[in-house]
Amino acid sequence: xxxxxxxxxxxxxxxxxxxxxxxxxxxxxxxxxxxxxxxxxxxxxxxxxxxxxxxxxxxxxxxxxxxxxxxxxxxxxxxxxxxxxxxxxxxxxxxxxxxxxxxxxxxxxxxxxxxxxxxxxxxxxxxxxxxxxxxxxxxxxxxxxxxxxxxxxxxxxxxxxxxxxxxxxxxxxxxxxxxxxxxxxxxxxxxxxxxxxxxxxxxxxxxxxxxxxxxxxxxxxxxxxxxxxxxxxxxxxxxx
Numbered sequence: 001x002x003x004x005x006x007x008x009x010x011x012x013x014x015x016x017x018x019x020x021x022x023x024x025x026x027x028x029x030x031x032x033x034x035x036x037x038x039x040x041x042x043x044x045x046x047x048x049x050x051x052x053x054x055x056x057x058x059x060x061x062x063x064x065x066x067x068x069x070x071x072x073x074x075x076x077x078x079x080x081x082x083x084x085x086x087x088x089x090x091x092x093x094x095x096x097x098x099x100x101x102x103x104x105x106x107x108x109x110x111x112x113x114x115x116x117x118x119x120x121x122x123x124x125x126x127x128x129x130x131x132x133x134x135x136x137x138x139x140x141x142x143x144x145x146x147x148x149x150x151x152x153x154x155x156x157x158x159x160x161x162x163x164x165x166x167x168x169x170x171x172x173x174x175x176x177x178x179x180x181x182x183x184x185x186x187x188x189x190x191x192x193x194x195x196x197x198x199x200x201x202x203x204x205x206x207x208x209x210x211x212x213x214x215x216x217x218x219x220x221x222x223x224x225x226x227x228x229x230x231x232x233x234x235x236x237x238x239x240x
Contacts, residue, residue, distance in 0.1 A: 007031045008061060015107040020076050021085075025111055026058035026069045034065025035118040035232045039225060040108070040190065041070070043091045043122060044084075045077025049207050049217035050123030056222060061237045062229075068115055073108055091122075095188040096196030109193065119232045120194045120202040123221050129208045132174045140208025143224060144180035146195035154201060154231040155179040158224055166223045175208070177224075203228055 008030045016022050041054025054071035072078050076085040083089065085104075093105035100106045112120060128138020143159055145151035159177040167176060183189075183204065185196030194202035205224050207217040226236050 015111060016104055019103075021074075021104040021107070023070065023072050023075045026071070028058075028060065028062060028067045028069075030062055030064050030066065032064040034063070035229075035234050036066045036068070036115050037229055037232065037234055038068045038070070038112050038115060038117045038120045039123065040073050040112075040120070041123040042072040042074050042078050043190065044089075044124065045074055045080055045082050047123075047125040047209075048214055049125045049209075049221055050205075051078060052214065053123055053218045053221040053225065056218070057225060063235045063237050065118075065234045066115065067229075067234065068111065068117070070108060070111060074104070091190055092188050094190045094193040096185045096193050100193075101188075108190070112194070113198075117198070118200055119228070120191065120198075120200065121205060121225055121228060122191050122203070123205050123225070125207045125209050125217055125221075127209050129174060129210060130178055130180055130206070134174050135208075135210040138206075138208060138210065139180065140206045140210065141175055142178045142180035142206050143228075144183050144191070144204040144206070146183045146191060146200070146202040147185070148195065148199055148201045150231075151201035151203065152179065152182065154228060155203060157231060158227045161227050162220065162224060166220060175211075177220075180204070180206070201232065 011027045042051030058069035074090045087102045093101045126138035126140035128136040130142040143155040145155040162177045191202040
């Protein structure tokens with residue numbers, strides 16, 4: 001637990017203003033040299049753990065660097081509680097090495113690129129569990145790193161931390177977090193674009209909706225983000 005930074009400047013601005021996609025970006029600048037991190041939630045509107053966790057993260061105090069949060073990246077899908085918006089799956093609109101293919105995707109990528117971040121974390125949830133034969137097919141309970149130097153080890157350390165300290169004994173072993181496959185910049189997903197275009201650590205975080213409640217999933221995702229940011233040298237701080 002770190003001491004609270006007292007000089008932080010908090011700002012908010014809107015992207016896609018006066019359109020159905022209108023959504024807010026939150027910036028906490030400690031005015032202390034350190035990493036720049038971007039956290040994105042709500043790419044899919046039927047995955048509330050991601051955007052609820054990001055709504056909490058936008059309020060965090062940190063010890064150094066700058067934290068940018070886009071809690072509700074896909075407001076139309078969130079309002080509808082759907083996976084996609086009218087332009088399809090937003091998380092398939094970020095082709096590596098090319099311009100994003102929808103106005104909302106371009107606006108989101110414009111935010112990310114403008115800050116030249118040291119790490120990008122995209123929060124999701126899945127109906128099933130990664131590489132388990134129980135429940136529906138899915139990719140939950142995993143942290144997926146980019147190929148950037150150090151990212152895979154960060155994912156390994158964070159999943160170990162979660163399994164040791166934040167996985168209640170009431171959950172069977174198949175709920176244990178895993179390090180997922182490498183995000184290698186070959187698909188038109190947001191974090192794939194981070195890998196290909198920025199060559200910086202990026203992570204897809206996936207909790208599972210199978211047999212879990214929203215509060216539990218949010219708690220898991222908040223602790224994963226806190227640990228991943230700590231691995232980059234950015235620590236959440238608390239008032240005394």
